[in-house]
Amino acid sequence: MRLPGSAWALLGVPAFLYVGLDAILGVDAAAAAVALGVLAIASVLVVLPYLTDHPVARLGAAGVYLFLVLAVVSVVGSGALSAVGGSGIALGALAAGPMVVLLGTALYEGGLGTRVVGLALACTDGLVLLSATTAAPALGSASLASDRVLAYFDVISSQLHALESALAGGSASLAPLAGASDPAFVALTGLALLGTLLAIVRPASGRGDPLPAVEPSRVPEAPPELPLSSAFVQVLAERSRPEPPPPGRLPGFPSLLTGLLAGGIVLALLYGSPASALLAVGIGAILGVAVVIGVLRTSAAAGSTGASAAPVAAGARERG
Amino acid sequence: MPRARVVLTPRGWGLLAGGFLALLLGALAVSPLILLIGVVVSVFAGGEVVVFAFATRWVAPDALSVRRYENSSQLAVDGLGTMALEIERGPGPGAYVEVFDRTPEPLRPVVGTPRLATWWASGRPVRLAYAYRADRRGAYEIGPVIVVAHDPIGLAFRIATLEGRWPVEAVPQAAYWRADLTERLRSAPLGQVLVDLRGRGSEFRSLREYEASDDFRTIVWKRSTFERLYVRESESENRNEIALLLDTSRAMAVGLPGGDALDQAVDAALLIARYAFSQGDHVALLLHSDQPQVFLPLGRRIDHSVSIDRALAAATCTGTTFRFGSALQLLGDRLSRPTAIFAFTALGSEPPIEVVARLRSAGHRLFVFVPDPIAQFPPLPDPFQASVVEFSSVPERARQMRAVEIARARGIPTSTYGRAGLPDLVASQFAQLRAGAAGG
Numbered sequence: 001m002r003l004p005g006s007a008w009a010l011l012g013v014p015a016f017l018y019v020g021l022d023a024i025l026g027v028d029a030a031a032a033a034v035a036l037g038v039l040a041i042a043s044v045l046v047v048l049p050y051l052t053d054h055p056v057a058r059l060g061a062a063g064v065y066l067f068l069v070l071a072v073v074s075v076v077g078s079g080a081l082s083a084v085g086g087s088g089i090a091l092g093a094l095a096a097g098p099m100v101v102l103l104g105t106a107l108y109e110g111g112l113g114t115r116v117v118g119l120a121l122a123c124t125d126g127l128v129l130l131s132a133t134t135a136a137p138a139l140g141s142a143s144l145a146s147d148r149v150l151a152y153f154d155v156i157s158s159q160l161h162a163l164e165s166a167l168a169g170g171s172a173s174l175a176p177l178a179g180a181s182d183p184a185f186v187a188l189t190g191l192a193l194l195g196t197l198l199a200i201v202r203p204a205s206g207r208g209d210p211l212p213a214v215e216p217s218r219v220p221e222a223p224p225e226l227p228l229s230s231a232f233v234q235v236l237a238e239r240s241r242p243e244p245p246p247p248g249r250l251p252g253f254p255s256l257l258t259g260l261l262a263g264g265i266v267l268a269l270l271y272g273s274p275a276s277a278l279l280a281v282g283i284g285a286i287l288g289v290a291v292v293i294g295v296l297r298t299s300a301a302a303g304s305t306g307a308s309a310a311p312v313a314a315g316a317r318e319r320g
Numbered sequence: 321m322p323r324a325r326v327v328l329t330p331r332g333w334g335l336l337a338g339g340f341l342a343l344l345l346g347a348l349a350v351s352p353l354i355l356l357i358g359v360v361v362s363v364f365a366g367g368e369v370v371v372f373a374f375a376t377r378w379v380a381p382d383a384l385s386v387r388r389y390e391n392s393s394q395l396a397v398d399g400l401g402t403m404a405l406e407i408e409r410g411p412g413p414g415a416y417v418e419v420f421d422r423t424p425e426p427l428r429p430v431v432g433t434p435r436l437a438t439w440w441a442s443g444r445p446v447r448l449a450y451a452y453r454a455d456r457r458g459a460y461e462i463g464p465v466i467v468v469a470h471d472p473i474g475l476a477f478r479i480a481t482l483e484g485r486w487p488v489e490a491v492p493q494a495a496y497w498r499a500d501l502t503e504r505l506r507s508a509p510l511g512q513v514l515v516d517l518r519g520r521g522s523e524f525r526s527l528r529e530y531e532a533s534d535d536f537r538t539i540v541w542k543r544s545t546f547e548r549l550y551v552r553e554s555e556s557e558n559r560n561e562i563a564l565l566l567d568t569s570r571a572m573a574v575g576l577p578g579g580d581a582l583d584q585a586v587d588a589a590l591l592i593a594r595y596a597f598s599q600g601d602h603v604a605l606l607l608h609s610d611q612p613q614v615f616l617p618l619g620r621r622i623d624h625s626v627s628i629d630r631a632l633a634a635a636t637c638t639g640t641t642f643r644f645g646s647a648l649q650l651l652g653d654r655l656s657r658p659t660a661i662f663a664f665t666a667l668g669s670e671p672p673i674e675v676v677a678r679l680r681s682a683g684h685r686l687f688v689f690v691p692d693p694i695a696q697f698p699p700l701p702d703p704f705q706a707s708v709v710e711f712s713s714v715p716e717r718a719r720q721m722r723a724v725e726i727a728r729a730r731g732i733p734t735s736t737y738g739r740a741g742l743p744d745l746v747a748s749q750f751a752q753l754r755a756g757a758a759g760g
Contacts, residue, residue, distance in 0.1 A: 111334030112334045113333075113334035117345070120342040204473060211416045211437055211470060211472070232449070
């Protein structure tokens with residue numbers, strides 16, 4: 001189901017377009033042209049459903065997943081990487097991967113958590129691409145597209161080995177993703193994160209039904225053709241109507257700013273003392289869980305209600 | 321005990337879970353960037369929930385008060401009722417709230433709404449006003465009022481239940497109060513049950529001077545002098561005593577909602593009661609399943625009429641079986657004068673012969689109306705389905721028909737009724753009584 005406001009997810013496009021282009025540019029021209037073609041087609045197909053509600057657009061976006069997976073598997077599996085066209089297709093598919101993951105989860109997800117996980121997965125994929133671009137051997141001024149594809153899988157393999165050794169008591173600093181960093185990518189990822197969060201910062205009930213955000217148009221009601229007393233008709237006319245919050249009040253923004261502030265503190269700590277940053281994140285996570293559970297338990301202990309679920313705001317629309 | 325709590329919505333749980341999964345993924349990737357995403361999302365979601373819980377502490381029963389206006393408390397089925405209420409809140413920050421006055425399903429709002437989603441700042445009340453139609457007979461309660469404060473971005477809500485219910489009775493309107501039926505009722509005083517004492521009743525009307533034809537015992541000595549004698553003139557008592565017995569066992573729930581066998585019986589009983597009251601008759605009511613549910617002794621005052629209306633409106637089937645003998649015995653004990661007893665029952669048990677004999681010896685007359693279980697439903701369009709239903713109901717129907725035959729064999733006028741036509745049946749019974757054709 002497409003959520004209202006999901007177009008904010010398009011703020012993630014620059015970050016992953018940047019990573020994709022970074023992976024493609026710098027390889028031999030012929031393969032780069034093919035890869036760029038694949039990236040362009042995939043990008044258009046996944047962005048299109050955000051711009052139009054036409055079912056064909058959604059079908060095309062769904063087809064992109066299948067195409068990218070099949071492209072990479074068939075090219076790598078058939079050994080066609082040595083061919084220019086094959087390596088170009090595979091590289092283009094891998095370069096389009098992060099953007100497709102991000103926009104796909106934002107478009108077809110079932111919950112906000114999926115969007116966040118989609119963003120995290122897209123970032124991870126982007127970091128793998130960045131590492132692969134750095135790690136692939138360069139031949140003169142350009143590297144082979146096939147080398148970048150193979151480097152991509154090498155990075156994943158090395159990351160898994162590093163994790164295995166870290167779990168066995170070794171150091172995790174050997175993990176290729178630990179060192180992967182690009183200031184431009186970090187900045188653009190911040191934009192993508194903002195897009196993910198802005199998509200949910202809008203007045204809505206727990207079921208996603210919109211809450212009044214703007215002054216409703218006051219259409220004068222026709223007097224009901226029912227035998228109602230004049231006193232009741234007067235009370236009916238004076239009943240409360242859906243009201244928006246006072247101007248200037250932006251729901252959720254204080255919490256959003258708090259979250260961004262916490263992120264900034266962690267970022268500063270990471271640059272200053274990475275170990276203390278990780279410690280702060282761990283302690284913060286535990287404290288956060290404790291506070292949230294505490295709030296829920298405290299209020300639940302105040303009593304139980306006979307109502308099994310919150311009424312939906314959709315029902316607030318007048319029935320008569 | 322206050323009834324309020326904060327609940328995380330699936331959106332809230334999803335966002336928190338997404339944040340923690342991002343943290344986990346960041347740890348696995350050993351990537352500060354992904355860790356950062358997890359931190360921002362987790363702090364955002366957790367902070368929002370905590371701030372919301374703190375800011376909406378006033379959404380609690382002790383900080384909110386409900387005041388209902390003077391509203392409808394009794395209305396006819398398909399009639400119009402009104403409800404208006406005002407909710408005041410205590411001090412505190414504004415919040416998005418959804419106010420919901422819980423209305424039973426048969427009370428259908430037609431104007432206005434019992435729900436409102438709005439931004440609620442302190443210092444002003446929330447007023448709800450709506451009119452509704454009653455789709456079905458019954459005694460209902462409007463309320464409680466439920467106030468739900470929504471987190472502005474839907475991560476959590478706080479719900480408070482406010483007592484302050486409003487009882488509403490939907491009384492069957494006299495849909496069958498047709499001219500032809502009332503004519504037939506009017507022409508049918510209850511035959512042998514009629515007590516006509518020709519001016520020698522017990523109810524005082526006035527004093528007048530003694531005449532030679534007067535009974536010597538009617539002289540009022542205290543008011544009389546040697547020159548002039550006065551006699552007491554009494555009102556002629558030609559009023560009837562009528563008892564309505566309704567079976568409220570589960571067997572009477574057969575039929576469509578709002579039109580089952582008990583609903584038909586209630587309609588017919590109301591028809592009799594209203595006509596009887598209009599003629600000044602005395603009416604008693606007994607709702608009985610395996611034990612008495614409601615008993616209203618004979619009476620004819622307006623408040624008694626209202627009590628009967630209310631009891632009939634609220635009549636509901638219980639999950640038990642009907643004990644006909646015990647119901648008749650109770651009526652026999654409570655009815656001191658010869659009474660026509662109209663019993664609407666699925667005949668879960670046969671009327672015991674000794675109880676019937678006792679009633680008869682006391683001058684009571686019993687008329688029984690039994691719902692036909694198959695005829696309580698509209699005919700099925702598919703012949704196969706119809707035959708399946710008919711086949712499955714054979715045992716119950718056979719048992720009931722046997723009970724009907726036994727009742728008739730014991731001299732009790734017993735009729736069966738379907739989805740419609742019970743009022744006609746009742747009117748016919750009156751007519752037969754008048755003609756003296758029915759025994760009992």
